[in-house]
Amino acid sequence: MTRYALHPQVGLREEKFGALAYHYGNRRLTFLNDDRLVAVIRTVEQYDDIDAALAAVGVVAEQRPAFYRALERLREAEVLICE
Amino acid sequence: MRVTDRLSHGLDAPICLTWELTYGCNLACVHCLSSSGKRDPRELTTSELFAVVDELAAMQVFYVNIGGGEPTLRPDFWELLDYCVARKVGVKFSTNGSRITPSIAQRLAATDYVDVQISIDGADAATNDAIRGPGSFDVAVTAMQHLTDAGFENFKVSVVVTRDNVAQLDGFLALTARYGAQLRLTRLRPSGRGADVWDTLHVTADQQQTLYRWLLDHPRVLTGDSFFHLSALGEPLPGLNLCGAGRVVCLIDPIGDVYACPFVLHDQFKAGTVRDAGGFTKVWRESVLFTELREPGSAGACASCGSYDACRGGCMAAKFFTGIPLDGPDPECVHGHGEAALLAAAGSRPASQPGHSHSAAGKGRPVPVSIGRRPA
Numbered sequence: 312m313t314r315y316a317l318h319p320q321v322g323l324r325e326e327k328f329g330a331l332a333y334h335y336g337n338r339r340l341t342f343l344n345d346d347r348l349v350a351v352i353r354t355v356e357q358y359d360d361i362d363a364a365l366a367a368v369g370v371v372a373e374q375r376p377a378f379y380r381a382l383e384r385l386r387e388a389e390v391l392i393c394e
Numbered sequence: 395m396r397v398t399d400r401l402s403h404g405l406d407a408p409i410c411l412t413w414e415l416t417y418g419c420n421l422a423c424v425h426c427l428s429s430s431g432k433r434d435p436r437e438l439t440t441s442e443l444f445a446v447v448d449e450l451a452a453m454q455v456f457y458v459n460i461g462g463g464e465p466t467l468r469p470d471f472w473e474l475l476d477y478c479v480a481r482k483v484g485v486k487f488s489t490n491g492s493r494i495t496p497s498i499a500q501r502l503a504a505t506d507y508v509d510v511q512i513s514i515d516g517a518d519a520a521t522n523d524a525i526r527g528p529g530s531f532d533v534a535v536t537a538m539q540h541l542t543d544a545g546f547e548n549f550k551v552s553v554v555v556t557r558d559n560v561a562q563l564d565g566f567l568a569l570t571a572r573y574g575a576q577l578r579l580t581r582l583r584p585s586g587r588g589a590d591v592w593d594t595l596h597v598t599a600d601q602q603q604t605l606y607r608w609l610l611d612h613p614r615v616l617t618g619d620s621f622f623h624l625s626a627l628g629e630p631l632p633g634l635n636l637c638g639a640g641r642v643v644c645l646i647d648p649i650g651d652v653y654a655c656p657f658v659l660h661d662q663f664k665a666g667t668v669r670d671a672g673g674f675t676k677v678w679r680e681s682v683l684f685t686e687l688r689e690p691g692s693a694g695a696c697a698s699c700g701s702y703d704a705c706r707g708g709c710m711a712a713k714f715f716t717g718i719p720l721d722g723p724d725p726e727c728v729h730g731h732g733e734a735a736l737l738a739a740a741g742s743r744p745a746s747q748p749g750h751s752h753s754a755a756g757k758g759r760p761v762p763v764s765i766g767r768r769p770a
């Protein structure tokens with residue numbers, strides 16, 4: 312099972328619409344428009360698997376595929392790393 | 395809600411903060427947005443600079459764009475750079491390259507969180523020096539060589555697109571590629587000394603079409619999202635298609651005054667000063683001007699335009715300094731509504747403000763030799 316963590320060079324800043332993620336290495340800014348996604352990103356490394364992290368912020372099973380895809384896109388954007 | 399709609403209501407801290415450390419400059423480019431020349435005796439002191447950085451760090455401003463003038467002319471510039479980096483406020487600074495010696499280049503290459511942007515305005519010395527002054531092309535290219543030799547990858551080379559250099563876009567790309575740098579193109583706005591040359595140097599309607607297609611074909615070229623008015627031509631350009639003034643963008647000037655954007659150095663767009671109680675944070679979050687700018691604006695004369703969603707009436711600075719009402723069309727409106735608005739505004743252009751330094755005493759203003767010249 313994939314384990315994610317926030318990329319060490321990424322800073323997160325809360326905003327009304329969710330959060331901004333800035334990568335100090337590649338200098339890219341990413342907009343995170345979903346509060347639960349932001350919460351997952353902040354906490355995901357404390358969990359052994361993604362489902363536990365998603366469950367903890369109240370994402371039910373039917374909604375998870377969209378979150379899996381979002382997390383994978385964030386890994387491609389180097390906001391998250393895979394451990 | 396789309397990201398642009400969310401952003402138009404403003405953010406807790408700016409995304410794109412420009413900080414002009416000094417208007418002192420050893421060049422005197424004809425289109426300088428800040429009419430740079432002399433240093434101002436009222437410039438922020440070193441400890442005031444540091445206090446601003448502390449605020450930015452507390453607000454989690456990820457990075458600042460430091461410019462001027464020539465920011466490296468401040469003797470405490472390198473100290474400030476270290477101070478920012480130590481507080482995790484990234485820095486991208488703009489320079490004409492004159493101070494980028496081999497040893498400075500090495501130091502910069504060894505520092506994370508620092509990015510360098512060298513300005514040129516022509517892909518060859520003749521085109522560049524007509525705008526930026528004799529010898530300035532060689533100075534810039536030498537700085538690029540020093541950065542490359544030091545192993546600095548992906549530094550930026552920034553070009554203001556004009557009528558005279560728009561035919562050189564491929565040339566700019568080739569030049570930057572030689573140094574492993576990244577090209578950044580920005581729009582010429584009638585701000586500062588740019589107002590004096592805008593009529594003759596801003597790109598023509600045909601050139602805008604070419605530029606738009608070129609930008610779509612080269613999505614990796616950076617633009618600071620400054621050409622969003624071209625999105626009205628069809629497929630939107632990548633990036634944020636809105637005027638971010640006071641919403642995501644702002645400027646701190648050398649004496650600590652805060653403006654809605656680097657291109658509107660005029661009292662009407664001054665929100666406050668970092669020297670007042672509450673500092674920059676209070677100006678950003680509570681100033682009357684920024685609060686107003688974050689309210690939904692009326693589409694005004696653009697209301698009936700089918701492209702309004704893409705262009706949103708264009709650039710506030712370009713309108714203001716050409717005398718067009720702020721709810722009027724952009725002077726370079728791709729549907730041609732700029733010409734009539736410019737005619738109607740004839741004679742009502744606001745003067746540039748005193749207090750922003752002009753050419754250095756005794757140096758004289760360079761003759762804008764490119765005026766009247768047209769690419770064949």
Ligand code: SF4
Pocket residue numbers: 583636637638639643654655656657658708709710711712
């Ligand atoms: S006024 Fe013009 S330059 Fe300034 S943020 Fe708005 S669009 Fe950009």
Ligand code: SF4
Pocket residue numbers: 623626695696699700701702705706707708722723724727728729730731
């Ligand atoms: S009419 Fe206004 S919104 Fe439409 S393209 Fe022109 S400037 Fe943009």
